[in-house]
Amino acid sequence: MQNVQQPKKRKLSDEIIAEDEDYQRDPEHPRNLIPEICRLLYSQEAMTGSGGAISMRRNDKIYVAPSGVQKERLQPEDMFVINDDGDTLKLPLNGKICRMSQCTPLFLTIYRLRGSECVIHSHSKRAVLATIISSGNEFRISDLQMIKGIYKRTENRNYRFGEEVVIPIIENTPTDPELQENLVKAMENYPDTCCVLIRRHGLYIWGTTWQQAKLMYECYEYLFDIAIQLKQLGMN
Amino acid sequence: MQNVQQPKKRKLSDEIIAEDEDYQRDPEHPRNLIPEICRLLYSQEAMTGSGGAISMRRNDKIYVAPSGVQKERLQPEDMFVINDDGDTLKLPLNGKICRMSQCTPLFLTIYRLRGSECVIHSHSKRAVLATIISSGNEFRISDLQMIKGIYKRTENRNYRFGEEVVIPIIENTPTDPELQENLVKAMENYPDTCCVLIRRHGLYIWGTTWQQAKLMYECYEYLFDIAIQLKQLGMN
Amino acid sequence: MQNVQQPKKRKLSDEIIAEDEDYQRDPEHPRNLIPEICRLLYSQEAMTGSGGAISMRRNDKIYVAPSGVQKERLQPEDMFVINDDGDTLKLPLNGKICRMSQCTPLFLTIYRLRGSECVIHSHSKRAVLATIISSGNEFRISDLQMIKGIYKRTENRNYRFGEEVVIPIIENTPTDPELQENLVKAMENYPDTCCVLIRRHGLYIWGTTWQQAKLMYECYEYLFDIAIQLKQLGMN
Amino acid sequence: MQNVQQPKKRKLSDEIIAEDEDYQRDPEHPRNLIPEICRLLYSQEAMTGSGGAISMRRNDKIYVAPSGVQKERLQPEDMFVINDDGDTLKLPLNGKICRMSQCTPLFLTIYRLRGSECVIHSHSKRAVLATIISSGNEFRISDLQMIKGIYKRTENRNYRFGEEVVIPIIENTPTDPELQENLVKAMENYPDTCCVLIRRHGLYIWGTTWQQAKLMYECYEYLFDIAIQLKQLGMN
Ligand SMILES: [Zn+2]
Ligand SMILES: [Zn+2]
Ligand SMILES: [Zn+2]
Ligand SMILES: [Zn+2]
Numbered sequence: 006m007q008n009v010q011q012p013k014k015r016k017l018s019d020e021i022i023a024e025d026e027d028y029q030r031d032p033e034h035p036r037n038l039i040p041e042i043c044r045l046l047y048s049q050e051a052m053t054g055s056g057g058a059i060s061m062r063r064n065d066k067i068y069v070a071p072s073g074v075q076k077e078r079l080q081p082e083d084m085f086v087i088n089d090d091g092d093t094l095k096l097p098l099n100g101k102i103c104r105m106s107q108c109t110p111l112f113l114t115i116y117r118l119r120g121s122e123c124v125i126h127s128h129s130k131r132a133v134l135a136t137i138i139s140s141g142n143e144f145r146i147s148d149l150q151m152i153k154g155i156y157k158r159t160e161n162r163n164y165r166f167g168e169e170v171v172i173p174i175i176e177n178t179p180t181d182p183e184l185q186e187n188l189v190k191a192m193e194n195y196p197d198t199c200c201v202l203i204r205r206h207g208l209y210i211w212g213t214t215w216q217q218a219k220l221m222y223e224c225y226e227y228l229f230d231i232a233i234q235l236k237q238l239g240m241n
Numbered sequence: 242m243q244n245v246q247q248p249k250k251r252k253l254s255d256e257i258i259a260e261d262e263d264y265q266r267d268p269e270h271p272r273n274l275i276p277e278i279c280r281l282l283y284s285q286e287a288m289t290g291s292g293g294a295i296s297m298r299r300n301d302k303i304y305v306a307p308s309g310v311q312k313e314r315l316q317p318e319d320m321f322v323i324n325d326d327g328d329t330l331k332l333p334l335n336g337k338i339c340r341m342s343q344c345t346p347l348f349l350t351i352y353r354l355r356g357s358e359c360v361i362h363s364h365s366k367r368a369v370l371a372t373i374i375s376s377g378n379e380f381r382i383s384d385l386q387m388i389k390g391i392y393k394r395t396e397n398r399n400y401r402f403g404e405e406v407v408i409p410i411i412e413n414t415p416t417d418p419e420l421q422e423n424l425v426k427a428m429e430n431y432p433d434t435c436c437v438l439i440r441r442h443g444l445y446i447w448g449t450t451w452q453q454a455k456l457m458y459e460c461y462e463y464l465f466d467i468a469i470q471l472k473q474l475g476m477n
Numbered sequence: 478m479q480n481v482q483q484p485k486k487r488k489l490s491d492e493i494i495a496e497d498e499d500y501q502r503d504p505e506h507p508r509n510l511i512p513e514i515c516r517l518l519y520s521q522e523a524m525t526g527s528g529g530a531i532s533m534r535r536n537d538k539i540y541v542a543p544s545g546v547q548k549e550r551l552q553p554e555d556m557f558v559i560n561d562d563g564d565t566l567k568l569p570l571n572g573k574i575c576r577m578s579q580c581t582p583l584f585l586t587i588y589r590l591r592g593s594e595c596v597i598h599s600h601s602k603r604a605v606l607a608t609i610i611s612s613g614n615e616f617r618i619s620d621l622q623m624i625k626g627i628y629k630r631t632e633n634r635n636y637r638f639g640e641e642v643v644i645p646i647i648e649n650t651p652t653d654p655e656l657q658e659n660l661v662k663a664m665e666n667y668p669d670t671c672c673v674l675i676r677r678h679g680l681y682i683w684g685t686t687w688q689q690a691k692l693m694y695e696c697y698e699y700l701f702d703i704a705i706q707l708k709q710l711g712m713n
Numbered sequence: 714m715q716n717v718q719q720p721k722k723r724k725l726s727d728e729i730i731a732e733d734e735d736y737q738r739d740p741e742h743p744r745n746l747i748p749e750i751c752r753l754l755y756s757q758e759a760m761t762g763s764g765g766a767i768s769m770r771r772n773d774k775i776y777v778a779p780s781g782v783q784k785e786r787l788q789p790e791d792m793f794v795i796n797d798d799g800d801t802l803k804l805p806l807n808g809k810i811c812r813m814s815q816c817t818p819l820f821l822t823i824y825r826l827r828g829s830e831c832v833i834h835s836h837s838k839r840a841v842l843a844t845i846i847s848s849g850n851e852f853r854i855s856d857l858q859m860i861k862g863i864y865k866r867t868e869n870r871n872y873r874f875g876e877e878v879v880i881p882i883i884e885n886t887p888t889d890p891e892l893q894e895n896l897v898k899a900m901e902n903y904p905d906t907c908c909v910l911i912r913r914h915g916l917y918i919w920g921t922t923w924q925q926a927k928l929m930y931e932c933y934e935y936l937f938d939i940a941i942q943l944k945q946l947g948m949n
Pocket of ligand 3: 386600
């Protein structure tokens, strides 16, 4: 979590400044939503110890949380703003010295491959346990009402009760950027999925809107939790 | 969760508008209570991922939460108001485009069969696990003080410590409206029950007042939790 | 939870009224502390479903929470005030029709036998599970730092790390007042204890001050939780 | 928890008074941070029953929470201020009669040996269970992303994914000051560690800054929790 993601260059136009001032009037601006959802995930112990990050897109700007900080204390002014190429458009407004989330290359990849507007990366303990109780490279679950909350991309609809949700698990790497290659492969091999699990590390979940990403995050967490509890009960 | 429940017709009288304005002065108005209890259940992870819904009756108006939305963000203005026939009396006051909860036909059935004033539908993980650890079509529990919080309808009193609470479990169906037939049968076959479990899906709980429905919801959840923990401990 | 505890008589003097008005200026007045601690225990799911109650003494007045209500919604004005004989000194100030906690005779017994100033009765799931995993009529635990938070009455000091805490378990009865005889016996046979467990029901905990009662409640809960988790892990 | 830590002497200079008044303007002053983090740990049931304490250093002043009190109710004015020798510089500002945390000698030892600015002592149930499931005198864990949040002191960097975190476990003693000798030995024998576990008691965690101490506390807790859950699942 200590690597430095250097901003490549810096562009500050009047347009950017004006657009950005919106966030004080708009509670659903990424600058407000990212800290709010981080606090929520922190309270679930899925974003403690500075682990995890959230990114949201708004038009051609991508907002990314800083790295290595207490996620429950994030402020709207702490966000980095970048473009699709990863160029820094705005540094944190408060002049704090910090680094962009190390996950940024993965966020950009997901935006590019799926046209999402929100990506959540967390070190959720349920996700980690789900990768350990799954012997192979997939977490599979079915026959639970809550899978109806998961979007099945290739059919442009949500899963049905009788269907099986299959989530690819990729192996962890020494640093987050090295995950990229296997993340791309997993997304190509599992065109339906909105989630990739990383063994003994956590997950990436994305959605067309921030609402969809957050709701699916909750559904996936629910499914992992049921799977873990059934395993504890010796059932499935 | 994506089905559309179309309003059949729309009646807006002065009387309705006037009555409805009460909610800003009355914290126990259904428009205020439904969001409040949804937030509570969300915090218990029993209403995450947009799953579940609550309905309350007040005189001849029935209030129903919208479908597919983040239940912890519901506002008083987001409710649908319908009558006993399911006719829409009022759409959400804020002009938001959303759908009435898909559970609405089941809410109406419960109101009709039991004369309740509040129905809670949740995807509580404890309820789901209770349906999986119960081999047959019933969840049975006894010898716990908290069963004294459950109403025994045919005797118009609460259960006694020595008695057994029996909750019917019906099988899940592809969509919520299809649950109707089996829900009705379960309510007929178990005239005492104030709860029906749906296998791998969740539960419906109702009460004569919203207070009774909420208190019984808490008692049932308590009983499921104890049953699950005893199973994990290899005891009963 | 539905029995009626009728007030025997009613005394309202100027002195009582004056003293009682204090509570609006004193956050540690029983009228404020009882609702506050009830909300805390509710949030731990130890006071849901209207189960449990708290009583505090202040000089010659005993404050008791009402019965059968949502404990997290208690207001300072909802308390009954009684004397050591159980005579009602004041009904709830708000004119609400409700009943005094059914546990009141047990509260009075504990006040009489131990000279306490606060008694907590909860249906804590950990307490219930502790009574089920304990085969006999005692819950025993030792070798945990947190037992140093428990008061050992006959020696007028707290337990030491190497000592064993022994908590008597009495069998549950159809109604709370019937518990009285066995509660008294347990308190006589276990003069050190500040807690009595009731099989498949919950516990009573008391302290010389409200702070001591609350702190010991937390210590006992901690000990039960560790015992249950060790049992789940197959250890002790 | 009842031992008395007597202040040796008392120095009150204008300088101290002035510096101390800062805390009302600075939310990150130790007088504000210690109560805030205590409330957080209390809400996780890691600081209930008056157990545990936090200390922070600011320049040449060391702030220590009082002993035997409800940690979630601490106020900024409740802190003791001492120097490196343990001399009391300031008593609680509110004139309350209370005692400095019994852990104070251990806090001072850690400050001296490691040059830390914050030490957290908690009776975390996860820490206690981690000491019970570990047969020897070490808790070992590896292959989890969250170990990257732990500082490896001798190499002045954080742990890498492939490395193993080893935490020494010392045996508990009748009183906290008696832990000192074994704490020092453990810190000498494990120069990398920022955490010492105490069997059936809890842990001490320290950091160069309060942020580092808090973030590492969260990482260690995460690792203990995963280890315990894997043990419950019969895996590792
Ligand atoms: Zn990560
Ligand atoms: Zn449903
Ligand atoms: Zn009771
Ligand atoms: Zn300690």
